[in-house]
Amino acid sequence: MNESQFGDKIRHILNQGLSLDSRKAARLQAARELALARKRPEPVGVLASAGVWAGNMAGDFGGWTGLSLRLLVPVAMLLIGFGAIYTWQQNQRAAEVEEIDAQLLTGDLPIDAYLDRGFQNYLKTRAAEE
């Protein structure tokens, strides 16, 4: 006798032992009725489907929707955080450049002086001497 035939015989015998006493049968029936009472109402038409969908998205934190929400919310917050840091850094850099530009434009020294290598060497040697 192979495994499959053996399994079939065991199933046949086990199925004969499925009768339960009235107390257990009543308990199982009560459990079944309770479970059916807790079943979500069946949606009727498109509006109801939309309502169920919205309910799932908004309030259901169990099952696949809950899992995706639990995963998506932290990821979205992380991305928003990265975006905020990047924008702040760009603003800082722009402010620094603006500051330098303002000092250059309002200073007495002509801009061309900063491009002159001799003037740069003069500034370095002078700084070294001081």
Place this chain on the structure above:
Amino acid sequence: MASRSELSAFLESVERRAFKQAVFAVRDEEAALDIVQDAMLRLSEKYGHRPAEELPLLFHRIVQNAIRDWFRRQKVRSLWTTSLSSLAPGRGEDEDQDPLETLQAADGSNREEAPAEQLERAQVLEIIEQELARLPARQREAFVMRYWEELDVAETARVMGCSEGSVKTHCSRAAHALAAALRARGITL
């Protein structure tokens, strides 16, 4: 989506087998009834909107998880009540069950069968249930789902969360162990 009547018919068709499976696993009928009730509620509340053909796999998975949850809770509880648990009634009563009780519970279609045959059949059933309960949990799960619930290898692997190869190995070992145990108790199928 499974309708209310489909869900009801499905639960009615699986509840007794689920109860027996839970009894094999936890060896406590009251706990097994609680497990089946929890599994039914969880299926209905969380997966009642799924198509009817998905219900069997979901339900089996929920039952297996509920059994594991029960063992986890027992483990925690036993840390506190180790000395008291040995005094509590439970397993011994089930194992000493009189086969005649099962005969009384049998339906009327068996009345023409000779009493000796009825008794023998009830004893064989009793012994098979005892030996099934003695199998390692994973082997029993695989064997029961494959041959009692008639799930195929792929479905059983999905419910158990393991590979198809593991399911085949568990089933084969369970079948050999069960056959050897029955032979040792003088039962030939």
